Amino acid sequence: EDQVTQSPEALRLQEGESSSLNCSYTVSGLRGLFWYRQDPGKGPEFLFTLYSAGEEKEKERLKATLTKKESFLHITAPKPEDSATYLCAVQSSASKIIFGSGTRLSIRP
Amino acid sequence: GAGVSQSPSNKVTEKGKDVELRCDPISGHTALYWYRQSLGQGLEFLIYFQGNSAPDKSGLPSDRFSAERTGGSVSTLTIQRTQQEDSAVYLCASSLVAAGGGETQYFGPGTRLLVL
Numbered sequence: 001e002d003q004v005t006q007s008p009e010a011l012r013l014q015e016g017e018s019s020s021l022n023c024s025y026t027v028s029g030l031r032g033l034f035w036y037r038q039d040p041g042k043g044p045e046f047l048f049t050l051y052s053a054g055e056e057k058e059k060e061r062l063k064a065t066l067t068k069k070e071s072f073l074h075i076t077a078p079k080p081e082d083s084a085t086y087l088c089a090v091q092s093s094a095s096k097i098i099f100g101s102g103t104r105l106s107i108r109p
Numbered sequence: 110g111a112g113v114s115q116s117p118s119n120k121v122t123e124k125g126k127d128v129e130l131r132c133d134p135i136s137g138h139t140a141l142y143w144y145r146q147s148l149g150q151g152l153e154f155l156i157y158f159q160g161n162s163a164p165d166k167s168g169l170p171s172d173r174f175s176a177e178r179t180g181g182s183v184s185t186l187t188i189q190r191t192q193q194e195d196s197a198v199y200l201c202a203s204s205l206v207a208a209g210g211g212e213t214q215y216f217g218p219g220t221r222l223l224v225l
Contacts, residue, residue, distance in 0.1 A: 032212070034213065042218055042219070043200050043202075043216035043217050043218050044216045045216070046213055046215060087152070089152075095159075097154065097214070098154070099144075100151055101150060
């Protein structure tokens, strides 16, 4: 069964304290793994798409990496405005898209 | 506008009433999705439209839920005889389908439904 698990559920960091969010997945034929950011009261905002193991993508303080079993979203020297819920999703070869339950990230000034 | 739009942004209704939620996808996007998100939870897949193909309705929670997409563009999600457990944020997303590649979805702001 296709499944996506994100950890931790919540993470509180001090401004400037780097860390990583994890997305573990099992899927029949990976077409893509997606990272989204969601602010309270808003729809998810697209961050990255990763297609194959070994791939990495960066955007400002965020870097996403992918292996055959998991993806990490690394956040370097975060700022309070990086506080949000980060969602991971995978798309299977059958075109099903499954979301994880997200990691709530809070950055204290 | 260039993004996905949804209306209404908020809807309060009484138990047993029917509601219609609207989604206008990004122009040219062939795929359209509906999701439900309860407070503090992840996204629950409801239904998927792709071009002229029959929709994937496998996520609809009951026969009170239905959706249609007219002319390959605007979509309406209808909930009949609403129940309190239907209260949630209903999100719509659209994407371009890239052969062999992943479908990056672009989300609307959602409709917040409260059933009293």
